[in-house]
Amino acid sequence: MVVAFADSYCSSELDNEYMPLRKRRRLSKRCSLGDPAQNDNDEGNTSPWRPTFLHEYPGADVVLRVNDAYFKVHKERLTRASVLADMFELPQPVDAERVDGCPLVPVYGDEVADWEATILWLYEKDGVAHGRAQHWPVLKGALRISTKYAISNLRDSIVASLCAIWPETIFDMDLNCLPNAAEAITLARECNVPQILPSAFYALSVQRWSSGIDNWTSHLAISASDLRRLIAGRESVQEFLANILVNPLYDPDVTTDGTCAACQSSIASYWRAKLAPDANTPWTFWISREMKGMLNDHAFMDSLCDDVCFDTHDSLLWARMRRLNESVPRFFLLA
Numbered sequence: 558m559v560v561a562f563a564d565s566y567c568s569s570e571l572d573n574e575y576m577p578l579r580k581r582r583r584l585s586k587r588c589s590l591g592d593p594a595q596n597d598n599d600e601g602n603t604s605p606w607r608p609t610f611l612h613e614y615p616g617a618d619v620v621l622r623v624n625d626a627y628f629k630v631h632k633e634r635l636t637r638a639s640v641l642a643d644m645f646e647l648p649q650p651v652d653a654e655r656v657d658g659c660p661l662v663p664v665y666g667d668e669v670a671d672w673e674a675t676i677l678w679l680y681e682k683d684g685v686a687h688g689r690a691q692h693w694p695v696l697k698g699a700l701r702i703s704t705k706y707a708i709s710n711l712r713d714s715i716v717a718s719l720c721a722i723w724p725e726t727i728f729d730m731d732l733n734c735l736p737n738a739a740e741a742i743t744l745a746r747e748c749n750v751p752q753i754l755p756s757a758f759y760a761l762s763v764q765r766w767s768s769g770i771d772n773w774t775s776h777l778a779i780s781a782s783d784l785r786r787l788i789a790g791r792e793s794v795q796e797f798l799a800n801i802l803v804n805p806l807y808d809p810d811v812t813t814d815g816t817c818a819a820c821q822s823s824i825a826s827y828w829r830a831k832l833a834p835d836a837n838t839p840w841t842f843w844i845s846r847e848m849k850g851m852l853n854d855h856a857f858m859d860s861l862c863d864d865v866c867f868d869t870h871d872s873l874l875w876a877r878m879r880r881l882n883e884s885v886p887r888f889f890l891l892a
């Protein structure tokens with residue numbers, strides 16, 4: 558049972574992606590060694606059974622047990638968690654359980670993968686780059702543990718990484734916002750990171766659901782009420798887009814007076830072409846991305862008459878970008 562679990566864990570995505578080769582080799586060796594329960598009190602015994610270590614660092618002086626997995630780590634690292642530091646302050650009974658000559662610290666109710674992520678972060682922060690979607694398992698696991706055990710500097714660091722992926726301004730999102738948006742919503746609820754919700758909902762809403770690129774899992778990752786928020790928000794973004802497509806030159810905050818007829822026609826065609834859904838993209842109408850791209854389309858801007866006609870297009874763009882960003886929390890029923 559333990560061996561089977563350890564083997565499956567050894568081949569997990571997390572290990573393969575983040576673990577240095579040297580550790581991976583050691584881990585696969587350890588993982589085949591068996592049941593830790595038979596060796597808890599046996600330093601220097603002759604039994605072939607050893608604890609199923611996931612990590613062991615040189616000079617480590619304490620063993621953390623999470624379900625069937627053991628992590629041999631430095632007490633100093635763990636005491637960065639105030640909850641665990643308090644635990645170490647308590648006098649240890651003389652017959653306290655020991656593993657590999659070190660005091661055993663069992664924790665309860667956590668996932669092994671979450672601790673794996675946390676320990677990787679505590680030891681190898683520089684190797685686990687911030688804010689990159691491919692490190693989602695690390696972000697997710699370490700956020701859960703740092704929240705539960707009040708490791709404030711780790712939690713702050715993870716929250717900053719999440720805010721880089723799902724920022725306050727939807728125009729600052731890149732392709733990294735797409736893959737884990739549904740799980741991010743659930744994680745934000747679970748670990749109290751509400752600031753990423755508007756962008757995470759928006760990122761989830763732009764995806765082309767019919768493509769099945771999410772392996773048909775996104776709707777399962779969020780609660781029923783969040784699914785409703787997603788649908789409502791998608792509706793509102795579609796209406797926002799439809800209003801532009803129906804009359805690209807109309808905006809309640811922009812006057813188009815003085816724009817010449819040729820530029821009016823050119824601006825209308827341009828907006829319709831840019832914001833029309835493109836069947837070749839994995840998203841349907843990611844209009845914030847399109848509008849951000851339009852900001853840098855100097856060729857089109859240079860084609861307009863100076864001053865009035867240019868200002869009309871520029872004002873339409875900024876007014877719509879501002880309004881869309883401000884509206885996202887309301888669109889997704891978060892405000």
Ligand SMILES: [Zn+2]
Pocket residue numbers: 816817818819820821861862866
């Ligand atoms: Zn003009």
